[in-house]
Amino acid sequence: MDRARVSKHVIGALLVSLFAGGCASEFDRRFDEAERLRQDVAARGYEWINTADILEQAQASEASGDLAAALVLVEQARFQATAALLQADREAEAWKRRVVR
Amino acid sequence: MALTLLLGSLPLPSQAGPEEDRLAFVGHYQSLFPEVPIAEYANGIYALDEDARAQWLAIEDFPPYEFSIERGSELWDTSLPDGSQLTDCLGTEINKIRPQYPRYVPNQGVVTLELAINACRSAAGAKRWDYSSGDMIDLTAYLAFEARGQELNVRVPADQPGALAAYEAGKRFYYSKRGQLNFACADCHVTSVGQYVRADRLGPSLGHPTHFPVYRSKLGGMISLHQRFFGCVRDVRAKPFELQSEEFRNVEFFLSYMSNGLEINGPGARK
Numbered sequence: 205m206d207r208a209r210v211s212k213h214v215i216g217a218l219l220v221s222l223f224a225g226g227c228a229s230e231f232d233r234r235f236d237e238a239e240r241l242r243q244d245v246a247a248r249g250y251e252w253i254n255t256a257d258i259l260e261q262a263q264a265s266e267a268s269g270d271l272a273a274a275l276v277l278v279e280q281a282r283f284q285a286t287a288a289l290l291q292a293d294r295e296a297e298a299w300k301r302r303v304v305r
Numbered sequence: 306m307a308l309t310l311l312l313g314s315l316p317l318p319s320q321a322g323p324e325e326d327r328l329a330f331v332g333h334y335q336s337l338f339p340e341v342p343i344a345e346y347a348n349g350i351y352a353l354d355e356d357a358r359a360q361w362l363a364i365e366d367f368p369p370y371e372f373s374i375e376r377g378s379e380l381w382d383t384s385l386p387d388g389s390q391l392t393d394c395l396g397t398e399i400n401k402i403r404p405q406y407p408r409y410v411p412n413q414g415v416v417t418l419e420l421a422i423n424a425c426r427s428a429a430g431a432k433r434w435d436y437s438s439g440d441m442i443d444l445t446a447y448l449a450f451e452a453r454g455q456e457l458n459v460r461v462p463a464d465q466p467g468a469l470a471a472y473e474a475g476k477r478f479y480y481s482k483r484g485q486l487n488f489a490c491a492d493c494h495v496t497s498v499g500q501y502v503r504a505d506r507l508g509p510s511l512g513h514p515t516h517f518p519v520y521r522s523k524l525g526g527m528i529s530l531h532q533r534f535f536g537c538v539r540d541v542r543a544k545p546f547e548l549q550s551e552e553f554r555n556v557e558f559f560l561s562y563m564s565n566g567l568e569i570n571g572p573g574a575r576k
Contacts (some may be wrong), residue, residue: 249478249552251544252485284485291482299480302491304333305321 235236250292346512369520370572377447385429394425403452409468415554416469447573459562475559484543516573
């Protein structure tokens with residue numbers, strides 16, 4: 205193997221490892237954001253039934269090396285927690301309209 | 306237009322007091338089902354559905370909850386580790402025990418019968434029972450049976466602001482939409498009461514707490530009121546609260562107040 209070819213492999217391996225590291229840190233960032241939102245909505249009593257389960261599945265996917273699936277799951281959990289927070293905000297007043305009078 | 310916008314942007318008016326709420330609540334069902342006597346609501350959906358009522362009455366010939374009452378009676382007579390019995394802690398007039406709950410106790414919040422039983426057990430050196438355990442459900446079934454004919458009489462004392470706060474929290478929970486299905490308890494049991502969900506009709510909340518614990522045929526066993534709450538919250542795809550959580554105790558407080566004056570007729574049998 206000539207020197208130029210070796211360098212190409214080394215640079216390639218370096219890039220792959222940098223990319224993977226970047227994705228992993230991107231996963232961590234997105235996971236932390238989704239988990240924070242889930243905790244916020246749980247504190248308000250409006251957590252949806254499977255948001256925590258989805259986050260657990262995301263962690264398992266990331267641990268098994270399936271980053272693409274992990275990021276999709278994190279996005280699902282983030283969406284759920286955001287929607288549940290909107291629900292909690294709306295219900296702060298909306299419930300009063302349903303009281304039997 | 307400007308007035309409408311102004312009114313629309315203002316917070317909604319504060320809630321009415323508990324007794325005004327109760328009268329409106331009862332009036333709602335009366336207006337929907339004028340032919341149904343109020344006392345009948347203690348029978349839940351069987352007040353509204355003749356076919357289901359006939360099946361239920363047939364089941365009552367050989368009540369599936371009888372074993373639970375018998376077992377509860379044995380538990381009632383069992384001595385606790387310190388030599389005392391539950392009657393020493395909960396009271397000697399057995400038919401008067403169940404009607405005392407739920408009640409508000411300062412610094413404790415809403416105390417349910419289950420909480421009171423565990424407090425007595427704990428004070429006597431016994432292990433606290435899990436709130437879904439057969440022992441807890443059997444004992445509450447026995448105490449409900451002994452209290453048959455007594456009326457629910459939940460009080461929200463005016464001199465205890467914590468009681469009103471707990472009542473209001475329960476009311477808020479009851480009317481708030483939650484979960485992926487975006488449903489409130491009231492959506493099924495007030496707004497859509499009597500309507501079909503697949504093969505079953507939605508039961509009224511008026512009278513809900515009178516007949517628990519109940520034997521559920523579909524489960525082949527007894528469940529508590531809080532297990533019913535748990536199931537409803539789960540079914541609208543929200544994360545359920547723990548049995549005997551503050552949230553569920555407040556809902557029980559609110560719903561029991563709404564049913565004040567109805568006879569306790571537990572344990573019951575439901576599909």
